[in-house]
Amino acid sequence: MDVRLENHLDYFIHDNTAAAGLSPEMLAVAREAFRAGDFNLLAEIYGSQLADLRHPDRSLCLLNADALSRAGRIAEALDSYCTAANLDRLRPNELGSLVDCIAHTLRVKECLKECTDSNGVSEDEHSLDLFSCRLCKGLLIEPTTLECGHTFCKPCIEDDGVKECEFCRYKLNKTNRELKPIGFKVNVVLSGLLSKWFCAESEARRCWLEGDRMRNEQGFINALEKYNYALEKAPFMCGLLARRAELHMAMNNFRQALQDGDAMCRLTPLSPKAHYVKALALNKAGYNEEALQEYLYCLALKPDWTSVKLETQKLSDSTMLSEMFSTFKTDGLPTSSLRLHPTGPASHLKPASHLLDSLHSTPRRWSHTPTGRRDSLSDTGAETKSSCEVSKTLASVRREVPPQLLDSSDMDCSVCMRLFYEPVTTPCGHTFCMKCLERCLDHNPNCPLCKENITEYLATRGYHKTLLMEEVLQRYLSEELAERSKVYQEEMAELSNLAQEVPIFICTMAFPTIPCPLQVFEPCYRLMIRRSMETGTKQFGMCIADDIKGFADYGCMLEVKDVKFQPDGRSVVDTVGVSRFRVLSHGHRDGYNTAKIEHLEDQKVEGEELAELQKLHDCVYEQASTWFTSLKDNMKNQIVSHFGQLPEKDPDIQGGASGPAWCWWLLAVLPLEKRAQLSILAMTTLRERLSTTRRVLSLVTRKHPPPRERILHFPLKL
Known part of the structure; x- marks a missing residue:
């Protein structure tokens, strides 16, 4: 049960029953009605109790108003709130139920549920496409790929508050062993692609970042110039509009901040952030009634936004039951419509339906600045699409790579000169096919391009695919990727056909059923062992050396049981003998020996x-x-x-x-x-x-x- 209602009920039952002439039995029934969620019955009980009193009781009026609000009877609830306000000024914490009810009414009235998907994803989430950073929600700028394979803006992940990957909760290692900060390196390939495909927006994002740096240094004028230039390049960037609106408010330019908030609401009418920025600007500019409406719409879109709810309740206390029911004379109005003026109880009347009419008309002008004022900052006569219609339109507008700018050679591996297959990105920011990188690291623990030492990366075997690059390939080069995959699968099928070709490890004697541990450090054998694992055979032949043929004519097949990789690239391989074989012919593949063999079996006797x-x-x-x-x-x-x-x-x-x-x-x-x-x-x-x-x-x-x-x-x- 609501704590305040529980306290009020206890007060009436235990302390004030005799003085107020209230029925303990009826209050007990009220308690059960509340628990059952029957707020209409609850309102009737409180209403009958109030009718029996010679003088209205403020606490009981508030209980009645809360019950009416929860029952959806807003007009009656407002009358009861006004009666309580006449007895003593309303406080923000007494308006929670009313705020919840109005926000819920707006949500249902504007069909906002239909504008989100089945998982409750808002337009903010819908607007995120393949090339958006999940931290700042904007186009990736200085894209940086973490070891887990996910990509974010470099400034975003370098923020002190970011401790883990937004997707997989991978813990970010921001210090090395000497406890010095690690600078995340930009993904070179992705950075080039984004700059090519989204030139104007990329330039705007760079200016945005420069503006943020200047703003942090209190260079407001210079920061504003950067924001303005960025918005000239990409006027649809809501995040940047929000930043500029915040800067305007910091500079007391409330008129300009309100214009930016209004633009955000036009671009993303179902974004809680957009309406929050507009509400903040309206509030600071002195448009309290319109600010309240925007706050209510924020709650309609995001009911669990606690801080906004508190602001709404505070503004409701000073605005909804003050300015919106301002004191003026009206003939023939019911006495139940009295309300409290900011400086004291109201002595004049106004219908509670005035507030309802104002709120119900609000959705038709969510993306406008205040109406009905001579100094309105926008064209209030302009008509906009309904929220649902605009949302559906914007949800379908995503960043797409211009076909004329799509070139498969931009996504070729610099080692094999073929399309990336299972792309991985090194800590230095270079991308390769996973198998290509592994083969290079077999020979040298340095990046194949920049030669930076990546021993630590090699030691952790952090070969996680760069997921953004993988998704780009699947979406825009699906046919080429399918062909590349086909070639790879054919290569793996050939390598796994031990009946045709068996890799040979030239080392020592091995025997069936006997363990044979090996330390592998030569590049050719590192490749051979890795392939045996990748193909799933987990087998290779062991032979001793032969001065003439290279290796002996007889050997033993070994099966890999476990592989432990060392920081320097070596590996300890636990194997066990499986079967004997005779070599029929010798061969080579990628630096290691191979053989066509026949298996040996003992002759049986009887x-x-x-x-x-x-x-x-x-x-x-x-x-x-x-x-x-x-x-x-x-x-x-x-x-x-x-x-x-x-x-x-x-x-x-x-x-x-x-x-x-x-x-x-x-x-x-x-x-x-x-x-x-x-x-x-x-x-x-x-x-x-x-x-x-x-x-x-x-x-x-x-x-x-x-x-x-x-x-x-x-x-x-x-």
């Missing part, structure tokens, strides 16, 4: 041969277990930390294409030269592999334990 193979398997496993157990604890711990424990025996020794996992674990940790390991990897029968392993174990156990570095065959590429 019957007595399988039984003999099972015995050999169990024997070698026991021999391997004994050897591993005999190692010193520190050596065992290091082996386990890199390769894990010795795997258990497989229930089905022929279940996998490469045989039991423990055989490959043992081959990885035994002190064998790479060529010897390679020969075992190439074997396609489990019997041959087990027999060879048994001979190696026999040799190892007969000799002294080998040096630790040969046991720890950890394949890190440094």
Whole structure:
């Protein structure tokens, strides 16, 4: 329940029932009617209570007026407010219900709900197009793209009050590690495009900013000159009109401020900001009645604007029940229409309907300056479109790129010289295709154009697409972008076809089921690993080097499990062996080796041969277990930390294409030269592999334990 009404009800029930002759039972019913929202019943209760009193009670008159207001019965409410005003001057906080009711009536009468979308977006939001800054609502000037990919005006995001992105709430990093301010760099490509496509408005925006700087330095005259020049270039910029109106008011040029407010209302009749500026100018110029009307329209457009509501209530106290019901003699008017004059109770009469007529006629002149005065500042005879009609017209007028100025070459990547695909912008303000930038950073942590060091950007892997550029491409170059996308998808499909071409990492021995961690720093392999992730295969081949062919004829496919990027561009890649292969042919792509391969599988045996193979398997496993157990604890711990424990025996020794996992674990940790390991990897029968392993174990156990570095065959590429 409204706090003031609750207090009034409590006062009447507990403290004043006997003195006023009021019925506690009826006030209890009134309380329930209020809770139920039945304000007509509430008004009848208060009206009957007032009728029974010999002298009007001011508090009860206010309760009755509030109830009538909430019920939409404004004329009757005004009469009750006037009765209360005759007893004691009205205060602003006593007019909240009346202000709400009138604003709601205007909103319904002018069909303002139809002029906003289903989500309640006002004309201010509708007017924002692709090239508007979401902070200042104007054309992007000095467009600056954040790491999250969203673009704003440079002065807007450098404002101390802006802490995060308006779209995604990305926290702005305005200081570096030395706690020095970071200057946001202008997006070079977008800045050039906006200056080309919207030349006059861009120039006007620059003058606007210069004017703001001068104004902050108290250079009002110079600032006004800049604003005037900017509005000559772009007279439709409501934000600039508002700035000039504020400057005029600061200079006490209320007449000129009112003209700017009037122009704003003509351009954007459903903008709360426009009507607020006009109301402020009217108020300062002394047009209180018209200012009140504009404030009410602000609330009709934006009901939750608290500060405007308070101003409206203050102005209502001094204007609505003062100037609008000014004292004059009229014959034959009802005594219930008495009202309070600013200097005391009124002694003359005027109908409450006068205010209603004034307010109901107001919407037809929202975009005009005060009417009915000899010093009116605008042509009050001019007719304007209805608010809804104008709103629909303006909502459809958005910035569009002139077709004659559209050139796809303006949006070409400076690395690949093709149309931007997944454009990203560096901290220094240059834009590239995402893949092009990544490939450049594989070789050098500097911007490909200006050579500025962007190591920190590289370390965070902040490759977020520049969303504005992406939207521009989709809207204006959709066919070219579709063709560019088709070419890219074809390239990815070719790269993901491992049956046709497998990327080869030349480094160390790898084995099925065995982890193989790698440190990757060479540009060609950084590209190779990234492509394996982008295509979704997450696989590549591992081979040892060969002096003649480049790499060995046999190798192992590795699957990427995780990639951790380092600040200097290197990456630690966790992989595990998947399957063995034989190289059929060698090839190259973009600096790394490739191969056409065939996968290897163990030959299967049955019957007595399988039984003999099972015995050999169990024997070698026991021999391997004994050897591993005999190692010193520190050596065992290091082996386990890199390769894990010795795997258990497989229930089905022929279940996998490469045989039991423990055989490959043992081959990885035994002190064998790479060529010897390679020969075992190439074997396609489990019997041959087990027999060879048994001979190696026999040799190892007969000799002294080998040096630790040969046991720890950890394949890190440094």
